[in-house]
Amino acid sequence: MERSAMKSLVAWKDKSHRKPLLITGCRQCGKTWLMTEFGRRFFEKTYVFNFEKEPALADIFKYDLDPVRILSELGMYREGKPIDPEQALIIFDEIQQCPEAVTSIKYFEESGQNLYLLCAGSLLGVELKRKKVSFPVGKDDQLQLYPLSFYEFTEALGGGKYLEMLKGYDLFRELPSYISEPMLRYLKLYYIIGGMPEAVKTYVETEDISEVDKVLDRIIQDLRNDFAHHAEPKDILRIGWIWDSVPKQLAQDNHKFVFSHVKAGTRSRDLEDALQWLVDAGLVYRLEKVGAPQIPLSSCSDATFFKTYTADIGLLRRNAGVGYQTVLTEPEGYATFKGAFTENYCMTELISLGIKPYYWKSGNSAEVDFLFEDERNRIMPLETKSADNTRAKSFATYCKQYKPELGFKVSTKNVGDNRKAETHEISLPLYLLWKLPLYIAAESKDSAD
Numbered sequence: 001m002e003r004s005a006m007k008s009l010v011a012w013k014d015k016s017h018r019k020p021l022l023i024t025g026c027r028q029c030g031k032t033w034l035m036t037e038f039g040r041r042f043f044e045k046t047y048v049f050n051f052e053k054e055p056a057l058a059d060i061f062k063y064d065l066d067p068v069r070i071l072s073e074l075g076m077y078r079e080g081k082p083i084d085p086e087q088a089l090i091i092f093d094e095i096q097q098c099p100e101a102v103t104s105i106k107y108f109e110e111s112g113q114n115l116y117l118l119c120a121g122s123l124l125g126v127e128l129k130r131k132k133v134s135f136p137v138g139k140d141d142q143l144q145l146y147p148l149s150f151y152e153f154t155e156a157l158g159g160g161k162y163l164e165m166l167k168g169y170d171l172f173r174e175l176p177s178y179i180s181e182p183m184l185r186y187l188k189l190y191y192i193i194g195g196m197p198e199a200v201k202t203y204v205e206t207e208d209i210s211e212v213d214k215v216l217d218r219i220i221q222d223l224r225n226d227f228a229h230h231a232e233p234k235d236i237l238r239i240g241w242i243w244d245s246v247p248k249q250l251a252q253d254n255h256k257f258v259f260s261h262v263k264a265g266t267r268s269r270d271l272e273d274a275l276q277w278l279v280d281a282g283l284v285y286r287l288e289k290v291g292a293p294q295i296p297l298s299s300c301s302d303a304t305f306f307k308t309y310t311a312d313i314g315l316l317r318r319n320a321g322v323g324y325q326t327v328l329t330e331p332e333g334y335a336t337f338k339g340a341f342t343e344n345y346c347m348t349e350l351i352s353l354g355i356k357p358y359y360w361k362s363g364n365s366a367e368v369d370f371l372f373e374d375e376r377n378r379i380m381p382l383e384t385k386s387a388d389n390t391r392a393k394s395f396a397t398y399c400k401q402y403k404p405e406l407g408f409k410v411s412t413k414n415v416g417d418n419r420k421a422e423t424h425e426i427s428l429p430l431y432l433l434w435k436l437p438l439y440i441a442a443e444s445k446d447s448a449d
């Protein structure tokens with residue numbers, strides 16, 4: 001499978017003055033594969049130092065943090081000769097296991113050697129906070145990796161030809177059924193499988209969703225084990241409660257996360273650290289409310305009023321106990337959770353595009369699923385629908401009140417273009433959310449013209 005982040009690594013490699021690159025992301029989202037595959041493709045020699053599998057490596061960093069000495073000893077440790085930093089890719093994996101290695105990033109950057117140094121770690125934010133180790137601010141570049149996006153998923157399942165056709169189509173051309181129908185099938189499969197690389201790989205190799213479910217169940221169990229091994233003792237149970245509560249609260253009418261619904265008799269102040277642990281681990285996303293949108297949205301968001309989403313939709317499905325046949329057949333009674341799936345999907349897609357979303361709520365009368373800013377600091381609403389009905393009263397209320405230049409309705413409906421006097425409303429199929437930046441750029445060009 002191909003990862004979009006590979007392009008970012010190539011751009012980093014080609015910099016004339018590069019800093020060490022730190023790759024972060026939730027456990028099992030593909031960090032190690034990405035780094036080693038990058039080394040295989042672009043370097044004659046790749047050195048992988050995994051601080052979890054080889055704890056003895058830490059001793060090399062405990063003497064001092066001199067980069068020349070460290071590289072020499074790492075080379076001798078691995079193959080009996082010093083590393084040539086001009087020709088080799090150096091990988092520090094599971095770096096959170098060695099706080100001294102994290103600190104050494106600063107000295108590698110200041111050494112002027114212009115190394116090809118990649119670093120990564122699972123639960124990095126969690127572990128460094130627990131061990132009270134800080135990142136070397138300004139001394140490294142950072143790349144956030146996520147589970148496979150829908151685009152990456154479709155390509156991995158053999159749908160590349162449809163993606164290529166979609167790239168070439170006029171943005172506002174209605175899509176023919178020979179493209180829209182396969183893309184909707186891929187979308188439904190994505191809702192079932194999600195983007196965890198091992199789950200996707202299992203489906204590609206077996207085409208057996210029951211085997212995928214076994215993989216997802218094992219990943220969820222691994223995550224629960226992480227709660228026990230990497231969290232403070234007082235938070236272990238609470239993290240599990242919140243993890244199980246996320247899909248339940250998504251299925252509620254207003255989707256707002258309520259601490260008192262997590263466990264009877266618990267208070268928010270007793271659970272806030274546990275929720276933050278899941279956020280720091282990259283497993284849960286928070287979506288904060290905005291009442292009166294202003295630029296920047298971060299300045300007017302309410303951190304006490306938020307929704308929560310799971311970082312991978314396949315993990316969400318299994319953790320919620322939704323069988324894959326339910327997603328395929330959509331029986332009566334599934335509509336509410338289907339809407340939650342759709343919102344969670346849109347949240348993860350927006351995050352993978354580098355967009356920081358919020359949501360708008362006006363009292364109890366109106367609510368828009370997502371708000372975000374573009375590069376020109378324009379605030380745009382985005383409303384999601386799980387079917388092809390794009391009627392959205394709250395969206396219309398928001399547009400009437402705040403008059404945004406551009407807004408999106410995302411559903412199973414085909415592409416649509418509704419240019420009203422004040423707001424340009426674009427109807428976008430859910431499977432085209434990866435093209436959102438292109439629609440924004442096209443509208444910006446039209447406005448400039």
